Amino acid sequence: xxxxxxxxxxxxxxxxxxxxxxxxxxxxxxxxxxxxxxxxxxxxxxxxxxxxxxxxxxxxxxxxxxxxxxxxxxxxxxxxxxxxxxxxxxxxxxxxxxxxxxxxxxxxxxxxxxxxxxxxxxxxxxxxxxxxxx
Numbered sequence: 001x002x003x004x005x006x007x008x009x010x011x012x013x014x015x016x017x018x019x020x021x022x023x024x025x026x027x028x029x030x031x032x033x034x035x036x037x038x039x040x041x042x043x044x045x046x047x048x049x050x051x052x053x054x055x056x057x058x059x060x061x062x063x064x065x066x067x068x069x070x071x072x073x074x075x076x077x078x079x080x081x082x083x084x085x086x087x088x089x090x091x092x093x094x095x096x097x098x099x100x101x102x103x104x105x106x107x108x109x110x111x112x113x114x115x116x117x118x119x120x121x122x123x124x125x126x127x128x129x130x131x132x133x134x
Contacts, residue, residue: 007118009130012075016131017110019071046059060092076134087129095127 008016010033031054039047062069067078067086081087087095102109102122109122116125124130 005019006133008077008114008125008133010119012077012133013113013119013131016069016071016075016077020069020092023070024055024098028054045126051087056093056096059096060089060110063092063095064089072131077131078134079129082128087120087127091127091129095123098126 013034020078031051032038035047035050057060059069062072063079064087072078079087081091098109099121102112112125118130120130
């Protein structure tokens with residue numbers, strides 16, 4: 001794994017989030033379209049859990065298989081464990097859940113990167129992961 005271990009800058013981090021946000025929106029749009037005939041267009045708890053699972057699968061599959069989502073590949077960023085090894089499924093789940101909490105409290109966990117010397121967010125710190133520039 002070729003890395004220079006430099007910290008991902010805030011602007012690059014935001015670009016990755018934006019790019020992956022667009023891609024995730026597309027994936028969720030397709031997933032909702034597939035579920036539409038089954039749900040008759042009704043949004044219920046099962047539908048929301050389904051979309052949450054699809055979201056988790058999008059990120060977890062990418063992170064476990066190469067450490068990069070498409071947005072990360074475009075911006076030459078990789079997610080690794082603190083010891084530069086690939087991350088585990090447990091770390092994926094923890095990172096995903098903490099990032100949701102971060103968004104729910106007005107993005108405070110993401111804004112933490114502005115104050116952290118290594119530009120790490122709450123979900124980076126609590127899941128023992130970090131983003132590196134390739």
